[in-house]
Amino acid sequence: MPLTTLPLPDPGSPDLSSPLAFLRWLGRSQRRGQVLATCWCVLEMGCMAALPVAVGRGVQAAVDHDTGGIWRAGALAVxxxxxxxxxxxxxxxxxxxNWITAAAHVRQLVARQASRLGGGLSSRIATGEIVAVGSGDVEKIGWYVELLARVRGAVLVWLGVSAVVxxxxxxxxxxVLLGVPVLAASVWPLLGPFERRYAEQRALGGKATELAADTVAGLRVLRGIGGEELFLERYRAASQQVRGAAVRAARIWSLMQAQQILLPGLFVVVVTWYGAELAADGRLGIGELIAVYGATAFLAAPLRILGEAAHAWSVARVSAGRATRVLALTRTAADATLDAVLSRPERADLHDPATGLTARAGRLTAVVCxxxxxxxxxAARLGGHVPLAEGEQPQPAVxxxxxxxxxxxxxxxxxAVLVHDKEPVLLSGTLAELLDVPGAGRIEIADALAAARADDVLDALVDGSPECAGDAMRARITERGRSxxxxxxxxxxxxxxxxxxxPVLVMDEPTSAVDAHTETRIAAGLRKLRGxxxxxxFATSPLLLDQADTVVLLRDGRVTATGTHRELLTGDPHYRAVVTRGEDADATDATGPAGRADAADSTVPADSAAAAPRTPKEAACRSSEG
Structure with a gap:
């Protein structure tokens, strides 16, 4: 049995016309596994059915005092x-x-669908529904797909036994030929009630999961208003509804299980009784009677598999219906312009309705906050697909x-939009592996390293990696770049x-850990390379802000001023207070109109302000340079 790498390279395009069609598509997607499982099932159950024949021949040989026949029967049994x-x-x-592959296949389809729809998925279907499909439903679907092969094997062996008898x-x-279908069909009247009760249980379970997710997301707010007990009672009531629905479904299932044991047992008793009468009349030998009994008793195994398949079909049909509802979701008509936008995203403006921030296409925009x-x-929001923090209210999409x-x-x-984290992680490996990232191919690695002013970094890597023979690209970076x-x-x-x-690069304080001289050179290189x-x-450094085409000031979560660095420095006291690390913005506003007028009168020249040190580290660095 070959190993299969998960996730699959391509999960394919499922048939979503109906739950049954989806289950059939899953079965066809693993034909080899289904054929192998059917063959092994036929081998196992065929030997199980033939074993009573060997025992019967051995008993008959003992009755006839045939020593050779006893040995032959024993060898056959072994x-x-x-x-x-x-x-x-x-x-x-x-x-x-088969089970794991089918479950992983469905889970991968659901994950691909969630990735394809993005944040719009939760607005079209309840969160609890998605969680239920991705957790419990995939297991039920995998169980049914795995059972298909065993059902085929059981039917083939039953037909073979019936033909011999x-x-x-x-x-x-x-x-024997007619009794098994009748017994198998006896369970079908219970499938409808069981399926309805199981569907009710799954629906209530999804609502309880959704309620739990909402409660956890708003836990901080609930604690602030003392609403924990209220939501606890709501969840307790929802949990009890799920429990009640599960008990009602279990009652039907227990009845089905009892039926699968009782009816085959009665069938074996009837057939064996009739065979015993034939043996008593001399029309059937003792060995043949044992073989008939064994074959009849064996039929309980196919009946058990058929009953399990009936149960699996009931739950898989409900689960497949939920899965197809998720997988059948499509993007809205408003997304018709996606291809045009994403084909040339560098020509598209980036706009955040929540703050009013707009980054014009092809320009360097600095945001001061x-x-x-x-x-x-x-910064994370501008990249899209950002989950809400605890207690955070949904906001319009970027x-x-x-x-x-x-x-x-x-x-x-x-x-289209890459967000450069404030504290990025460097994985262990060589420098070449670190810089081997998907890109447009427009910027060479050497140019990027030069713009980032990483000359001393290359020297440090070479010194720390003697095995690289002076080639910085072969130098190794320790885990998380600890060296x-x-x-x-x-x-x-x-x-x-x-x-x-x-096409769009968002950076949050990309030079916060470098000195002022290096920062100045990085700012110039960044502007040149990203022209x-x-x-x-996102920055408050005058050295970066002075290179920006547009500077945007954010206050209380909204854009309050837009212009160049020098314009805002002379015209906006709050901006000046944030950038020059001077008087706190709130204190500046509290001085009133007169205070603001005084501040405006005492404004330092733009050139000196732009060059003002922003931190003690920067001041010390400039002092040493002087």
Whole structure:
């Protein structure tokens, strides 16, 4: 049995016309596994059915005092037992393989659909429904797909046993041939009620999951208003509804289970009683009676598989219906312009309706925000597909060229807008592996490293990796770049983002860990390298802000001023207070009109303000340079 790498390279396009069609498509997608499982099932059950024949021949040989016949029957029984053991092991392995593959297949389809729909998925279907499909439903579907092969094997063996008995004893063969379908059909009247009750249980379970997710998301707010007990009672009531529905479904299932034991048992008793009468009249030998009894008793195994398949069909049909509802969702008509926007995203403006921030296409936009936490969250939002934090209220989606990013497939959104984290992670490996990222190919690695001013970083890597023989690209980076300083890690991560050359690049304080002299050179290199691309930089450094085409000031979550760095420095007291690390913005506003007028009168020249040190580190650095 070959190993299969998961996830699958291509999960394919499922048939979503109906739950049954979807289940059939899943079965066809693993034809080889289904055929192998059917063969092993036939081997296992065929040997199981033939074993009573060997025992019956041995008993008949003992009655006839045939020593050779006893040995032959014993040898046959040993061979059949060995083959049955082999078939059992191989069937179990293949059945588990089929189950896991089918479940993983469905889970991958659901994950692909969630990625394709993005944040718009939760607005079209309840969160609890998605969680239920991705967890419990895929297991039920996998169980049914795995059972298909065993059902085929059981039917084939039953037909074989019926044919043999029919040839030897037509009346008994007819009873065996017709009795199994009648017993199997006896369970079907219970399937409808069970399926309805199980569907009710799954629906209530999805609502309870959704309620739990909403409660956890708003836990901080609930604690603030003392609403924990209220939502606890709601969840307790929902949980009890799920429990009640599960008990009602279990009652029907227990009745089905009892029926699967009682009716085959009665069938065996009736056939064996009739066979005993034939043996008493001399029309049937003792050995043949044992073989008939064994064959009849064996039929309980196919009946058990058919009953299990009936149960699996009931739950899989409900689960497949839920899965097809998720997989059948399509993007809205408003997404018709996606291809046009994503084909040339560098020509599309990036706009955030929640803050009013607009980054013009092909320009370097700097965003000044006094709260670094707010800046970090906004930077993440500009990339789209950002989950809500605990207690955070949903906000309008960020738009690229008028298209909501959360309606764009995740891979396409991240290819169009790359968010450079404030604290990026460097994985262990060589420098060449670190910089081997998907990109447009427009920017060479050497140019990116030069723009990030990483010359000293290359020297440090070469010194720390004697095995690289002086080639910095072969130098190894330790886990998370621990052998490098914070500024060196920051510059390597910046070079990696520049090599990726995304149409829209969002950076949050990309030079916070470097000195002022290096920052000035990085700012100039960044502007040169990203000249015709859309770039958004969250920063408060005058050295970066002075290179921006447009500077946007954010206050209380909204854009309050827009202009160049020098214009805002002379015309907006709040901007000046944030950038020059002077008087707090709120204190500045509290001085009133007179205070603002005084501040305006005492404004320092723009050139000196732009060059003012922003931190004690920068002041010390400039002092040493002087």
């Amino acid at each position: 061979v059949l037992a060995a083959l049955q053991s082999v078939g059992t092991v191989l069937l179990h392995r293949q059945a588990v393989w 029919l040839v030897r004893h037509p009346l008994l063969g007819t009873v 006094g709260d670094p936490d707010v800046a970090g969250r906004l 738009r690229l060229g008028g298209t909501p990013l959360d309606s764009v497939p995740l891979t396409e959104a991240r290819a 490098l300083s914070g500024g060196q890690r920051q510059r390597l991560a910046l070079a990696r983002s520049l090599v990726a050359d995304p 015709d691309r859309t770039t958004v930089v």
